Amino acid sequence: NDRAVGIHDLSFRTGSLVLTHAELSKHTGASVAKYHKGLGQQAMSLPAADEDIVTMAADAAAPIIERHGTDRICTLLFATETSIDQSKAAGVYVHSLLNLPSNIRVVELKQACYGATAALQFAAALVQREPEQQVLVLASDIACYDLDSPGEATQGAAAVAMLVSVDPSLVEINTPSGLYTHDVMDFWRPNYRATALVNGKKSMAAYLAAVEGAWHDYQAREGLSIEKIRTVCYHQPFTRMAFKAHRHLLDTAGVEADATATDHAIAPTTHYNEIIGNSYTASLYLALASLLDAEDELDAETLGFFSYGSGSVAEFFTGRVVPGYRAQLRTTAHLEAISRRRDIDYNAYRRVHTQPLPDDGSQHRLPHQTQGSFRLSGMEDHQRIYEAVH
Numbered sequence: 001n002d003r004a005v006g007i008h009d010l011s012f013r014t015g016s017l018v019l020t021h022a023e024l025s026k027h028t029g030a031s032v033a034k035y036h037k038g039l040g041q042q043a044m045s046l047p048a049a050d051e052d053i054v055t056m057a058a059d060a061a062a063p064i065i066e067r068h069g070t071d072r073i074c075t076l077l078f079a080t081e082t083s084i085d086q087s088k089a090a091g092v093y094v095h096s097l098l099n100l101p102s103n104i105r106v107v108e109l110k111q112a113c114y115g116a117t118a119a120l121q122f123a124a125a126l127v128q129r130e131p132e133q134q135v136l137v138l139a140s141d142i143a144c145y146d147l148d149s150p151g152e153a154t155q156g157a158a159a160v161a162m163l164v165s166v167d168p169s170l171v172e173i174n175t176p177s178g179l180y181t182h183d184v185m186d187f188w189r190p191n192y193r194a195t196a197l198v199n200g201k202k203s204m205a206a207y208l209a210a211v212e213g214a215w216h217d218y219q220a221r222e223g224l225s226i227e228k229i230r231t232v233c234y235h236q237p238f239t240r241m242a243f244k245a246h247r248h249l250l251d252t253a254g255v256e257a258d259a260t261a262t263d264h265a266i267a268p269t270t271h272y273n274e275i276i277g278n279s280y281t282a283s284l285y286l287a288l289a290s291l292l293d294a295e296d297e298l299d300a301e302t303l304g305f306f307s308y309g310s311g312s313v314a315e316f317f318t319g320r321v322v323p324g325y326r327a328q329l330r331t332t333a334h335l336e337a338i339s340r341r342r343d344i345d346y347n348a349y350r351r352v353h354t355q356p357l358p359d360d361g362s363q364h365r366l367p368h369q370t371q372g373s374f375r376l377s378g379m380e381d382h383q384r385i386y387e388a389v390h
């Protein structure tokens with residue numbers, strides 16, 4: 001079967017609270033220019049008390065189910081590094097909240113921020129094998145670092161839902177992929193911790209080494225030359241990282257890089273991430289959403305994708321934007337998910353930073369705060385209780 005396979009629909013949602021970097025800078029002592037220019041971040045989304053990776057993912061996926069129905073969905077892949085359970089896949093809760101049929105396989109995937117790209121590639125392979133089937137790929141994360149740590153300014157929260165099918169309406173996924181794995185302790189979160197541990201400078205160096213490694217492998221597998229690629233969507237732990245990565249890629253590919261042209265190519269991929277913050281697995285696909293929503297002349301253009309997951313695994317691949325893609329976009333809903341967030345001040349932020357559920361599994365009710373369609377209403381007998389908001 002040689003039909004094109006790729007992203008047929010894409011929808012994202014984010015947390016219901018927002019802290020601006022202008023407000024953060026008043027309390028951390030850092031200049032706001034460091035955040036706005038140095039990191040390329042303006043604001044960060046935070047989850048409300050009754051939101052988590054499940055509610056955000058269900059909220060992102062609901063419009064896709066509404067548009068395409070469930071008849072062809074055979075598999076739901078849920079990528080996250082903000083897992084809520086060591087055993088049960090978060091996707092099973094989403095399956096239930098969206099009333100999906102029982103004849104579907106559901107599984108969770110993890111390799112830091114790379115997990116969603118693994119899910120996308122596995123989905124493409126499944127669909128290639130059985131072209132009548134579709135796969136729902138969900139990527140949902142809450143990036144949370146210690147208070148007063150350097151990583152704090154790069155927090156964020158979002159979920160992306162993508163429907164993968166043959167003859168996609170948005171982006172066809174090409175082969176080959178350039179792959180890179182290297183064992184490095186740049187960023188990790190032991191099971192006993194709610195916040196990530198990170199060696200910031202080491203993580204940036206590891207990311208750039210992975211750009212180089214994945215690109216070399218992509219070329220060795222006879223991938224496209226850099227000139228054929230209009231722009232590259234990068235994983236964006238903070239948006240400045242994408243600009244640094246692109247300069248590094250052009251250097252690696254032996255292209256004389258004009259700084260203005262580089263900035264011009266990358267800027268349209270950063271609009272959502274700069275006001276949402278890091279969303280780990282979802283970040284790369286928010287970069288794609290930003291580009292598709294912002295640019296109106298991408299018909300038949302080839303885009304590059306660079307996915308990086310600390311620890312580390314990386315992949316470079318390309319996709320062809322399907323002519324007519326604009327008719328399928330969800331730009332208005334995306335902007336609405338961002339604008340409906342409730343602005344909180346620094347003191348409120350400190351209070352909500354980590355809102356743990358009781359670790360003895362005792363009964364606990366959560367206030368209704370979410371702006372989304374699903375909520376975590378509380379905990380009972382060691383079980384999370386979810387509900388649709390009517």
Ligand code: CAA
Pocket residue numbers: 031033034035037038039113150151152153154186187198199200201203204207235236237238241278280308309310
């Ligand atoms: N005006 C303009 N720019 C300023 C400035 C000012 N007043 N003050 C500082 N800056 C610039 C700095 O020059 C620097 O830019 P360059 O790197 O281009 O020189 C930038 O602002 C950041 O300043 P610092 O390096 O001093 O910042 P920091 O020590 O606070 O650390 C960080 C930055 C390492 C990214 C930290 O936020 C961090 O640890 N973040 C979490 C880890 C992370 O995001 N790593 C990225 C790669 S790993 C990955 O991608 C996986 C993942 O999702 C985590």
